[in-house]
Amino acid sequence: SATVALLQLIDRLGRFDQEHVAAYHPDLHAELLRSLHDWSAEQVPGVFQTALDSPNNEARLITLQAWAEHPDLPLPKRVVALRQDTNPQIRAAAITALAAHRPENIERYLDSGLRDFDRDVRLAAITGLGTVGTEASVQQLHRVMREEPEVFRAAAVSSLATLGDSSALALAAEDDAWRVRLQAAWALSHFATTESIQPADTLLR
Numbered sequence: 001s002a003t004v005a006l007l008q009l010i011d012r013l014g015r016f017d018q019e020h021v022a023a024y025h026p027d028l029h030a031e032l033l034r035s036l037h038d039w040s041a042e043q044v045p046g047v048f049q050t051a052l053d054s055p056n057n058e059a060r061l062i063t064l065q066a067w068a069e070h071p072d073l074p075l076p077k078r079v080v081a082l083r084q085d086t087n088p089q090i091r092a093a094a095i096t097a098l099a100a101h102r103p104e105n106i107e108r109y110l111d112s113g114l115r116d117f118d119r120d121v122r123l124a125a126i127t128g129l130g131t132v133g134t135e136a137s138v139q140q141l142h143r144v145m146r147e148e149p150e151v152f153r154a155a156a157v158s159s160l161a162t163l164g165d166s167s168a169l170a171l172a173a174e175d176d177a178w179r180v181r182l183q184a185a186w187a188l189s190h191f192a193t194t195e196s197i198q199p200a201d202t203l204l205r
Contacts, residue, residue: 067097079094092118113128
């Protein structure tokens, strides 16, 4: 099958341990991982777990995205460490994967992401708070709406809207920043409820 063929190629060209690193093809490894969709095969999760340690950023990024799409499987502990990777794309993808799996300490991990110096990592953490949806996550999102720059406030509006928080839409509709008001309008068009009438009226004035 195609899955078996891909696994054989990864075994031959995607090994980066000391013994095989000379024959490692990082770009090809990344593309092979991208093509490997059938997680029902017993060996596939192990291949993606190993790939988390690849020296190739693209291979690790694809791997983290794949783990985010499979919250039904146990998440490798290595993902937690990748929150502190030197590459911000990897950090953001690790945050997204963690939010999808909701491990113990997820709120601490997301809080750490909110304090990252990279914008995309912080945005991933805000989206992750909406994915997790706990009471503490909602409180954090409201804090973002009160205290953070407009790009983060706009992202918080989206996360709160997915959780059905109409009070956030009311605040966003009166925000000074057009970006936040635009996000409120988008949220109203996708998550309209009877509580949305007042925010919608504010936006139309």
